[in-house]
Amino acid sequence: MRRFTKKELAQYNGKDGALAFIACEGKVYDVSRSFLWQDGRHQVLHIAGVDLTASLDQAPHGADLLERFSVVGMLEEN
């Protein structure tokens, strides 16, 4: 499975036709086709291309919702 650095992940921000990937708890998910991630933005507060693990604590849903999306890689810790 592909491994992403944070810099590589940042390229998948969903803007200008780019794919939208997000990371959570080490996994990288492809949310490009989600209605709720249009243009790489989610519910005003979140953007694609970043690790959202910390933000999930404040979100009104758990990590289980991410299981609806395909995992396209793993996020490197450094």
Added chain:
Amino acid sequence: MAKVTREMVERAGVDVDQLLELLVKNAAAELTTYYYYTILRVNLIDLEGEGVKEIAEVARIEDRNHFEALVPRIYELGGELPQDMKKFHDMSACPPAYLPEDLTDVKAILTVLVEAERCAVRGYTQICNMTAGKDHRTYDLALAILNEEIEHESWFSEFLGEGPSGHFMRRGETSPFVSKFLK
């Protein structure tokens, strides 16, 4: 716009532009849900579907009421609705509640309905969290809507066999929590 109203909310630490975008997106979700629920409701037929039709109708009317209740708050805070209805639809806080392919599959229709309600419950929980103790009027409104969305979710969930809703469906007027914002 109510200038002092907006100022009070800003001074309490709320990012009002961010809040307004969320309110507009949720207003879009309510109006589009009202539209899609109309189609879902008319397709709830036969022995199985007829039993669900009444709660789908109540949820449909109450979602329209939520849209009506949200609009004044959006303008009070200095926001506005988009001119273009297509843009409004596409910026919704929840995905379109499309009719499933198999029109005879009542469980599939119920799944669409419960998913829409769950999206709404998440959305208003987020707005309540953002405004609690800071923007009292938006909080009061979002909490009233949240109360009704939770009931809708529990009704549909009960029909899906996920457990009892714990209460009866509406008797009498719709929107027992939101009606005070519609007077």
